[in-house]
Amino acid sequence: MKKNLPLSILLTVVLYIFVLIYLVPLLLLLTNSIKSFREIMTNVMSFPTHIEWQNFAQAFKLMNYPHLFVNTLIVTVGGTLGVILFSSMAGYKLSRTKGRLSWFLFLLCIAPMMIPFQSFMIALVKVARIGHLIGSDYGLAVIYWGLGAPLTVFLYHGFVKTVPRELDECATIDGCSTGRVFFRIIFPLLQPVTVSAIVLNAMWMWNDFLLPLLILSGTKESLTLQIAVYSFFDRYKTDWHYAIAGVVLTILPAVIFFIVMQKNIVKGMVAGAVKG
Amino acid sequence: MHRARLKRRFTEAVGFAWLTLPAVLLVIAFVIVPFVMSLTYSFTKWNGLDKIPTFIGLTNFANLLKDTDMMKTLGFTFKYAAFVVVFTNIIALFLAILLDSGVKGQKVLRTALFLPYIISLIVVGFVWKFLLSKGFTSLFDLTHLKVFGLSWLGDAKLAFIAVTVVSVWQAIGFYIVIYIAGLQTVPRDVIEAATIDGAGRLRRFFNVTLPLIMASVTICVFYSITNALKAFDVVFVLTEGGPGTATTSVALNIYQTAFVYSRFGYGTAQSVVLFLFILVITVLQLTLFKSREVEA
Numbered sequence: 001m002k003k004n005l006p007l008s009i010l011l012t013v014v015l016y017i018f019v020l021i022y023l024v025p026l027l028l029l030l031t032n033s034i035k036s037f038r039e040i041m042t043n044v045m046s047f048p049t050h051i052e053w054q055n056f057a058q059a060f061k062l063m064n065y066p067h068l069f070v071n072t073l074i075v076t077v078g079g080t081l082g083v084i085l086f087s088s089m090a091g092y093k094l095s096r097t098k099g100r101l102s103w104f105l106f107l108l109c110i111a112p113m114m115i116p117f118q119s120f121m122i123a124l125v126k127v128a129r130i131g132h133l134i135g136s137d138y139g140l141a142v143i144y145w146g147l148g149a150p151l152t153v154f155l156y157h158g159f160v161k162t163v164p165r166e167l168d169e170c171a172t173i174d175g176c177s178t179g180r181v182f183f184r185i186i187f188p189l190l191q192p193v194t195v196s197a198i199v200l201n202a203m204w205m206w207n208d209f210l211l212p213l214l215i216l217s218g219t220k221e222s223l224t225l226q227i228a229v230y231s232f233f234d235r236y237k238t239d240w241h242y243a244i245a246g247v248v249l250t251i252l253p254a255v256i257f258f259i260v261m262q263k264n265i266v267k268g269m270v271a272g273a274v275k276g
Numbered sequence: 277m278h279r280a281r282l283k284r285r286f287t288e289a290v291g292f293a294w295l296t297l298p299a300v301l302l303v304i305a306f307v308i309v310p311f312v313m314s315l316t317y318s319f320t321k322w323n324g325l326d327k328i329p330t331f332i333g334l335t336n337f338a339n340l341l342k343d344t345d346m347m348k349t350l351g352f353t354f355k356y357a358a359f360v361v362v363f364t365n366i367i368a369l370f371l372a373i374l375l376d377s378g379v380k381g382q383k384v385l386r387t388a389l390f391l392p393y394i395i396s397l398i399v400v401g402f403v404w405k406f407l408l409s410k411g412f413t414s415l416f417d418l419t420h421l422k423v424f425g426l427s428w429l430g431d432a433k434l435a436f437i438a439v440t441v442v443s444v445w446q447a448i449g450f451y452i453v454i455y456i457a458g459l460q461t462v463p464r465d466v467i468e469a470a471t472i473d474g475a476g477r478l479r480r481f482f483n484v485t486l487p488l489i490m491a492s493v494t495i496c497v498f499y500s501i502t503n504a505l506k507a508f509d510v511v512f513v514l515t516e517g518g519p520g521t522a523t524t525s526v527a528l529n530i531y532q533t534a535f536v537y538s539r540f541g542y543g544t545a546q547s548v549v550l551f552l553f554i555l556v557i558t559v560l561q562l563t564l565f566k567s568r569e570v571e572a
Contacts, residue, residue, distance in 0.1 A: 008377075008378065008379070011374065011377070011379060012379050012380055012381075015374060015375070015379055015385060016381075016385070019385050019388045019389060022388070022389065022445070023388055023391065024407075025403045025404060025407045025411075025445075026391065026392070026395075026403065028406070028407060028411055029403050029406065032406075040410065043414045043417070043418075044406075044410045044411045044413070044414040044415075045411070045414045045415060045418060046414075086298040086299040086302060087299050089295040089296070089298065089299065090295060090296045090298070090299035090300065091299075092295065093291070093292055093295035093296045094296055097292055102292075102296075105296055105300050108300060108303065108304070108308070109299060109300060109303050112303060112307040112308065112311075114555065114558075115307060115311055115551065116502065116505075116506050116550065116551060116554050117506070118506055118508065118526075118527040118530055118531075118547055118550055119311070119314060119547040119548065119550050119551035119554075120307065120310040120311040120313075120314045120547065121310075121530075121531075121547070122314060122317070122530070122534045122535075122540055122543050122544050122547060123309075123310035123311070123313035123314045123317060123544065124306065124310040126310075126313065127305065127306065127309060127310050127313070131305075143306050145302045145306075146302035146303055146305055146306025146307055147306055147307065149299045149302055149303050150303060150307070153299055177287075177291070178287075178288075178290075178291030178292075178294075178295065179291070179294070179295070182295065203394060206396075207394075207395070207396035207397070207398075208396075209396060209397065209398045209508075209509050209512075210508055210509065210527075210531070214535070226396050226398050226399075229398065229399065229402070230398055230513065233402050240406070240410060243402075243406075244406065247399055247402050247403065250396075250399055251395050251396070251399050254394050254395060254396070255391075255394070255395070257394075258391070258394045262387060265394070266386075266387075266390060266453055269450065269453070270453050270454055270457055273450075273454060273495060273499060274454065274457070274495060
């Protein structure tokens with residue numbers, strides 16, 4: 001099939017213009033984050049005449065950014081590692097074991113995918129209070145272990161089927177315990193699904209708002225970036241130059257993570273969606 | 277011999293238990309138990325402080341039927357979901373087709389469109405709040421176009437449009453990627469055969485491509501429905517549910533009932549209703565769409 005050349009060039013140009021317009025909100029955020037307060041107030045659309053790094057320095061200090069960053073990192077890394085560890089173990093064993101009990105436990109693990117978070121969040125706060133998980137980043141991470149498990153168990157359960165069962169049997173005959181078989185031999189082979197699961201869980205936990213709001217909002221020391229930026233924006237809503245710089249600082253880690261891991265992120269998110 | 281077998285079965289059982297139980301217990305503790313508690317609390321009156329909630333039978337559900345605010349939030353959520361699902365999927369599919377038709381730099385464009393999806397909805401709300409207030413003021417001064425002079429977050433109808441547009445804008449990149457993945461599974465020879473048989477662009481799309489990518493459509497519609505019915509972050513930041521309660525979603529209403537007004541029993545009743553609505557709608561959608569999936 002020959003392509004209609006002028007038409008395809010026109011289409012390309014139109015698409016590029018469309019995408020540029022599509023990104024205008026984010027571009028404006030960037031340009032205005034380095035403008036002075038007066039420049040923002042006179043014209044949001046103008047290009048910055050000089051770079052006002054002061055905005056970032058101020059927002060950095062006012063938000064207590066490093067502290068928030070570490071808190072969010074604790075939640076995201078702690079949460080993701082736990083989900084990966086426990087869900088891969090369970091996904092593997094439930095996939096390998098036949099029988100009614102195994103099937104029932106698998107259904108029990110994945111059924112919550114159909115339960116929207118909003119429909120049990122009120123009682124979850126009570127459970128968290130009983131378990132002394134309220135107000136702590138580590139507590140929040142532990143709650144994510146449970147909330148992240150359904151999808152992640154499901155992903156591992158499906159992928160394990162592509163790993164030949166003979167591998168387990170050989171290792172067992174050679175005297176490997178169940179744990180060793182899994183961690184030494186099987187887990188490394190599950191790497192593609194592990195990457196997907198890390199991306200899905202980490203992006204979710206880093207960006208999540210409602211659960212951290214319920215678990216952490218009573219405290220000052222444990223706030224995550226998303227919760228803190230909400231009150232920061234509220235407090236400085238007339239000081240746009242600080243508010244915007246704070247917002248840019250909040251999305252920066254996710255954007256850098258995205259640029260570095262781009263291929264894995266897109267692939268991981270699609271894999272998670274299509275299989276889940 | 278018998279003892280050896282018994283011992284082997286015992287070690288097997290131990291292995292099974294320690295690999296599966298952590299995840300199973302975590303799911304039970306943080307999803308199953310809270311969910312069952314929600315179901316029981318929905319029959320009670322509970323202010324969150326009392327040790328034991330008071331059983332009041334179906335009163336909460338009877339009150340829900342009379343609650344005009346709840347009906348309004350349900351109405352908003354359904355309308356919002358309908359618009360978001362339709363626009364997200366049509367625009368995403370359209371862009372996916374354009375991107376898949378051999379445009380130069382397809383990957384760059386796809387990445388650019390994906391960018392808003394990796395940013396938290398909270399921040400997306402701020403970005404748009406800034407654009408709709410400050411940005412539009414500047415644009416109005418420059419162009420004097422009426423669109424930029426309107427109060428996009430202050431008027432009920434306009435706020436609805438704003439919330440819908442922002443939701444579609446944020447999520448579209450994700451759906452584009454899924455649709456492109458689907459389009460790439462459509463065999464070229466089937467399309468070519470249809471072309472030779474004289475099918476035009478539109479016919480080719482509706483009679484050949486669309487049935488073949490129905491699996492992607494099912495997934496995308498499913499995700500957009502559940503996400504829209506659960507909407508919280510966008511309205512929380514962008515409009516705070518207002519003006520008045522014009523853009524209060526069911527999820528936001530549940531949050532306010534429980535954590536602002538301390539009516540936990542009533543809040544759980546609302547959340548049970550949300551669960552049932554999402555369950556029924558997604559099951560209907562899945563059976564309806566699955567029956568239309570075909571293979572090449």
